[in-house]
Amino acid sequence: MQKLKVGMLLFPDMTILDFTGPYEVFSKAWCFEVIPVAVNTDPVKVEGGLIIQAAVSYHDCPQLDVIFVPGGKGINPLLTDKQTISFLQQQAEKARYITSVCTGALVLAAAGLLDGYKATTHWRSLELLRMFGVETVEARVVKDRNRITGGGVTAGIDFGLSFAATIAGEELAKVIQLQLEYNPQPPFHAGSPKTAEMPVLQKTRELTQLMLETRKKIIKELLSTSLQTNS
Template identity: 70%
Template sequence: MQQLKIGMLLFPDVTILDFTGPYELFIRAACFEVIIIGESIAPLKAEGGLMLQPNLALADCPQLDIIFVPGGRGINALLTNDTVLSFLRRQAVQAKYITSVCTGSLVLAAAGLLHGYKATTHWRSLELLQMFGVDTAEARVVRDRNRITGGGVTAGIDFGLVLTALIGGEEMAKIIQLQLEYNPAPPFRAGSPHTAGIPVLQSAREMTRHMLETRKKIIRDILQDQVLPSGKPS
């Protein structure tokens, strides 16, 4: 079976499950060659302090078949990181699939790679993705042609199964799902803003308010910089 090169981006303050959920699937699928990429190969800290290390720097990365961007607090810096955004744009020209989980879709949008596509992200960040002019859907996984985006954090496992089935076939995806015993039965119905209940939802919104406002400002600045004084896009 031909393997597709999938480049999984690491960056400081990545949400670890955004990354490791799909990673656990991809390393078990014969259809993927997994490449862990970063701005450099220096160790970096994920959210919470867990140390991670890319095995290939962006400058040394070959042409990828699949681009994957996870989310996390660290995307704030990526939204204006010319090195990362330029890398994504270059790779996207020949990549077969351009993908993300959670707020990784905001990075794709900042690179201009979701223009004209439908996509999803973490429920708290849907309005941020819409600021880029992206047509959003509140779903675990959204596929629009060769763009495949996953919702928040745990949706990365669903995303990984969808991508594995697409490339390696449904049977392969099902076997890996069974190996991982991915059979969700959460103890609470609090995993969606539609089922969590008002007190829980209000608390979650308040806890993430600063993050949301900070990212709104970053995105407003990005969009403002993309417009010339004449009002025409740069």
């Protein structure tokens, strides 16, 4: 079996675990060739200040078999970035799978690549994904034909393992899971809005409210412009 070319998008202020969770899985699976891709190959500073670098630019990127988009603060400018949206749309024409983790799903939706598909994203952004007309599902991983989306941040590992199993079988995915010693035993039951205590949930909502409102405004303007263009 020929390796699938997995284009993993890099951009400033992305959430690094959105990227590195799936990357750890993909890099250990014989069925994938991982290609970090960005608008150019200049160093990229992600959330927290870590600096990483893409292997290829949009312009030099080969045709991908798999498109992968992570999330993070940096998706705000991507939602209206014509270069990124165009790159994703062009690659999607021949790609076999369109995927994301966390708020990367919002970028796919902005590119029209989740139209008619079920998908998930970070719990705080499910309402934003619905603004694009996407049917949302509250789950760690959602598969709808060739669209595969992961929930928030740590769900990227679940996504990676699930996708590896889809391509090369469960045994490979289980071997990688054991290599990673992925055996979650969280110290607190606060990883979901359904299990977090009310003070924790309220504080988290407060901390993320400004980002939520900012994105909501961007999406409303984007959808309004799109409606005017198509009318």
